[in-house]
Amino acid sequence: MDIELSQKKVEALTSPRNVVLVGASDRPGSWAARVWRNLNEYKFPGNIYPFNPGRKELYGQTCYGDFTSLPEKPDHLVVLVPAQHVPGILKAGAAAGARSATVFSSGFGEAFDDSATELGRQLRQVIEETGLAVSGPNCMGNVSGKASFVTLTEDRPMKPGAGPVALVGQSGGVMIFVSHALEERGMKAGYLITSGNEAGLSVADYIAYFAIQDEIKVIVIYVEALKDIERFKQACRYAREKGKHIVAIKLGASEAGRNAAMAHTGSLAGSMEAFEALTGELGVARADTLDDAVELTELLAHTGAPSGRRLAAVTLSGAYRGLLLDAAERNGMEFPKLAQNTFDHLNKVLGVGSLVSNPIDGGFGVLTSKDNYLACIEALQADPNIDMILLQEALPREPGSARGESYIRMVEDYIVNKAKKPIAFVTLTSHSQTDYSRALRHDAPHVSFLQEANKALRVISVATRCRELEAMARNAATEPAANEAQKQAGQALRAAAANAAKTPALNEVRSKDILRSYGMPIAPEKLAQTVAEAKAAAKEIGYPVVLKAVSADLLHKSDAGAVQLGLASDADVEASWTRIETNLGRHGFKGKLDGMLVAKQVKGSLELVLGLNRDPEMGLVVMAGMGGIWLELFKDVAFALPPITREKAHDMLAQTRALRLLQGYRGSPELDIEAVVDGLVALGRVAADLGDSLRSIDVNPFVVMPKGEGATALDALIVLRE
CATH class of the missing domain: 3.30.470.20 (ATP-grasp fold, B domain)
Known part of the structure; x- marks a missing residue:
């Protein structure tokens, strides 16, 4: 992946000099009309040119029918024409000087439409030939707050501008709803990209660009499919090196891999499990729900992930202690016993009505004294058993909560000047915000306000787990060079792979031979072609033994009665050989039998x-x-x-x-x-x-x-x- 090229292309897409609206229309409610309105309403600073060969005038100004007649070179194309016209439009626009385009049109094979597959290939070819930076097709437009550039077709009011979050996803609807939820919480998305089918720019390109935007702290992505896994890995690692957090939403799991699998491993490992394994090692936190994605963004943008799973909390009620303890157990977090020094100090500070434990029930001892409240925080900060501190407090949604507001300001000041460990506020329930609470939240940017105990601890656990996996990936040792046995096994396997279309599975003996050479422990065993060979093998290995049919065409031997256990004598071996042959006949086995495997019977725990x-x-x-x-x-x-x-x-x-x-x-x-x-x-x-x-x-x-x-x-x- 050429990181600098990706950044240059996304810059062209998100900060264009002018916009040409191809397929311009004044039909009320049309996407073209919405794009025109939003570009103007949110005060895009460049020129906006309607483009429609069938019209001379639109929106009270000249409408153009070809790129050469424009007053200046086109820079960004907003393409809202039928799919069959898109490749030609992009080619002509690029020839006239355009650097980027957003293709809203669909019909390029995205809905399993085989007839449109060729059109999709043509589109990708034109994008590659022209070098255009293209978002889409099949998307809903984009928002770049810094550039006052809004082509998103959203008709509800937006507040574009610089913000700490960048959103990019293949579903425009998902991105729009996440954006609204973040705004409700007082967080602005500085970028909102609906990437569509990603025939041109992919999520990797956008991540690489957001990584160098100073104001961006969290990149939220919605992924349906990753077309180039290596580019994605490179972009995520680059962003993490730049100090950016990444939150991923991937809803649903692929059935294709499971249905095609011939082994248990394939039937159990779907897209979701593999995606989680990948993203965790890349430092990407996966959210199960859109609510969790918002909560993770709140945590990572304002607090960050703790260094470990040991929490402490200061609550205002005994009941909330119980809720937090239940949530911790449910989500793999813990509230460890406080260090003795911490315990002794807090017992001196807090009086009757408080319970010094973990979580702490501060009660009136902290409700009525800012000094006591701060003493609790400082003591927990100094406790070597604690990685993160949670405080029970909600953002006031209207005037009248002087205590709450003063405590929030005190904690913000403490975090800025003294705190070494992350601190977050946690509320009892999820709730809405108001302009008043959002203003308070704006004045406390270094502390997160998490909502509801279980959801809060769930996302803290996700962020912590992500940090653990990323650290393990960094610590991965370099693999030693293959030894001679492994080289020979590799050559044999690659030779077999050349005929995989005819014989995709190796039999048990060949499979074990390869695994054994790489260090997999295998019990003593021997392949026999006759009953006499089987008896000799059993004596050599030592009774009791197991007898199994061996065939690449027999994947589940037990189902066919092709496994006999506990054979203690030559007579048992001979009888079992005959029994397996009979069972295979009854089972309807028609494949090639490579022999019978005699193996030491192993009793494990x-x-x-x-x-x-x-x-x-x-x-x-x-x-x-x-x-x-x-x-x-x-x-x-x-x-x-x-x-x-x-x-x-x-x-x-x-x-x-x-x-x-x-x-x-x-x-x-x-x-x-x-x-x-x-x-x-x-x-x-x-x-x-x-x-x-x-x-x-x-x-x-x-x-x-x-x-x-x-x-x-x-x-x-x-x-x-x-």
Whole structure:
């Protein structure tokens, strides 16, 4: 990605010298009429030229029919003509000197319209050939507050101007509603971009531009699909280096990847999980809802994310203490015990009617004394057990709350001059704002006003988690060079990938051979072609053993009765061989049988699933969680992007309920967690080395033994990428 080129193009789009309204119309309510009105109403400083070959005059001024007749070179084109005319308009406008365009028109294949796909290809080709900076097609216009440039078709009143937030998304409606919600909270969006289908400029280009706008603190994006994941990664990392926070909204999850998957990993990892794994490592905070996006923006624009999950709070009621404690447990945050020095000091400061704990119930002790209130804040700031302080307070919405207003001003002053840890106000419920409360909020720009305990702690948790993942990604160790065994395994897999269209899956033996070379623990086993070979293998391995049919065409062996357990003698092996052949016939198996696998029977304490899956948008993601019969029932799984360091592997397990079982639950022995970490790191190595050839890897079950006894992959399936 050429960062400087992206910035130059978005600058041309958002700060044009003049605007040519192509497809100008005075039909009441039309988008053309709305754009004309908004450009004038919000006082765009450049010239605005109506353009329509069928009209000589519009809006009381000359209407132009070709670009050469304009009084000056066109700079920005607002395109509101049928789709088939758009490529020609852009080509002619660029030839006349235009630098940018906003294409409102739809009909370029965005609604699964195959007949319009060719038109979309033509549009992209023209954009590439001309170098025009194009937002859209299928968008609703844009707002650049600094440039007083408003082509957004919104007919409700707006207040464009410089602000700390930039909005960009593929849904104009979503961006408009988020903008209104931010305005309600007293935060102005300095930019609002509806990027549409992104045939030209993409969300990555806009992020790169907003990263160098000094006034922007938070970039809010709405993403339906990422067309170039590497550009997106580069832009996000660049923005984070520039100190910008990014909040992402991605509603819904893709079914395409799951429906196409041949392994459990694919059926569990959809777009959303992969997107979360990606964005977290990029320092992008994903919001579940539009309300959460607004709340996150409030937090990040005015307070920022805490360095850890340990909270302290000063409340004005005992009931609110309970609400905060419940919300903390629900959202993975904690209110730890205060340091003894803090506890002793506050007991001296606060009198009868206050409860010194965490959260603190200040009661009348803080309601009636600013000194006590400030003493609580200072004590919590000095407490080494605390990462962030929450204060129960709401913005007054009308005159008459002198105490509340004075406390807000005192906290703002304290943050500016003394605070080392983030401080935020939190209210009991969500509520609206007034001009009066927004004026107060304007005078306290260094503290956030979060609404409702559970929502507030939810977004604090999201911001904290994002910070944790970003730090782990920065700490990722460089992978060592592949050894000889891995090189040979890689060559074999790439050779198989050449025939993936015919045989996309490797059989169990070939899958395990590749994983073993990368460090995945595999139990002793041997492939047999005859009953005699199977008996010999069983004696060599040692009874009891397992017998399994091996075929790339047999993905779920247990369903076909192709697995026999607990074989303790030669007679058991012979009988099981015959039984598997019979079961396969009854099951209707018509594929190629590569033999029978004789494997050491392993008894472990816990069955996990480890896996790797290629998401259509985000690429490869690694998965870990509860396996065996619990896999599809509980879906207790976690995801991360490769490479997988030991730190990242431990973090993945910490996101699952399986960790409690691994640690020893209700008297059960502690299991070999480090062996699970070894398996995840091995999968990360496979992804780093062979990722281009892989669609998915499924290791299920991955059996974990007691601590110090290791773990082993009992079954494995590698599915190749066509």
